[in-house]
Amino acid sequence: MKFSFRGAPLGVSNPLLLLMAACSLSRAEDAAKIPPVPPPSETELRTVITKGLGFLATAGDQWMADKNCISCHHLAGLVWSHREAKARGFAVDEKKFTGWIAWCDERVKVKKPGIEEAAMMILALPERPAPELKSVITAFQQPDGAWKPGIQLATMQKRGAPDAQTNVNLLALLALGTPQPPPPEFEAARAKALDAMKADGKPTSMESMVFHLHYARRFGTPEETSALLQDVLKLQRGDGGWSFINGENMSDPLASGLVLHVLQPTAADPPTAEAISRAQRWLVNSQREDGSWAIDITHISKLDRSGTAKAKSFADTTGIYTYWGTSWAVLGLLQGVPVK
DSSP states (O other), X not given: OOOEETTEESSTTOHHHHHHHHHHHHHHHHHHHSOOOOOOOHHHHHHHHHHHHHHHHHHHXXXXXXXXXXXXXXXXXXXXXXXXXXXXXXXOOHHHHHHHHHHHHHHHHHSOOOHHHHHHHHHHSTTSOOHHHHHHHHHTOOTTSOOXXXXXXXXXXXXXXXXXXXXXXXXXXXXXXXXXXXXXXXXXXXXXXXXXXXHOOOOOBHHHHHHHHHHHHHHSOHHHHHHHHHHHXXXXXXXXXXXXXXXXXXXXXXXXXXXXXXXXXXXXXXXXXXHHHHHHHHHHHHBOTXXXXXXXXXXXXXXXXXXXXXXXXXXXXXXXXXXXXXXXXXXXXXXXXXXX
């Protein structure tokens, strides 16, 4: 059977296919004409990172004063960013740093964290054994081997429930596999989770793609890792950033920082190096004066928070995403600064 467009058979001479091919070539030629972007200097990176750390410290202290939960978007990012900054010679207030960790430890005793919270804290401080956090993850593994994602991730974001399921499975296993070599509880949990992982669909968020790449690097094959890396690089936008929800038409600091954090091991590869330079430059140029990065939550959240009655919800959620995005922007940029 031959399909046709306005009566013309879809063959080599079909005008629609010729037009599509010409457009495709034009896009490829335009992409090839994009001039290389010189990477920011270490001095530039350090200046931007220092401002970002200042914002995270101030807003993080306010979160602890107002809230009674670790959260997957605040304390892990606060501690993780400052731990990596210390390793690179940034001035970090040691008393405040240990105080943040102590506050988190106390909250774990008072209020059991969710799976995402526990996993992120383990990844933020990989040198700590954290048996109480790992017990949260192992205790909540379901009979089918999967973990149940937090309701705010599964229902409030455009990523959808399947992507949230993929993400929590990856996060849980990455956390249980920390530190290296993987402890016994990781192998038992992974064996149980294999069927659930096979059922995971194609990620719709950059977060899931990044954690999948992290997982493949640690526990997968070189071929799988290379394929995932190419998938991530293909989604870089023209301005140098990435969008959190794949296909959204706006780059954001959350996704861009996540990607920079995972690209560094292959930074010697020329295409990856160019992608890193473009993303670094986009983040450097888009930082706000207070050290944070702006984020448009309408490109991530699927809830309608418009209208006067929902103004507080919109402001609160924007504040959460601003912090979340800033912590990952700082973590991503830190990868471009050598460890001292």
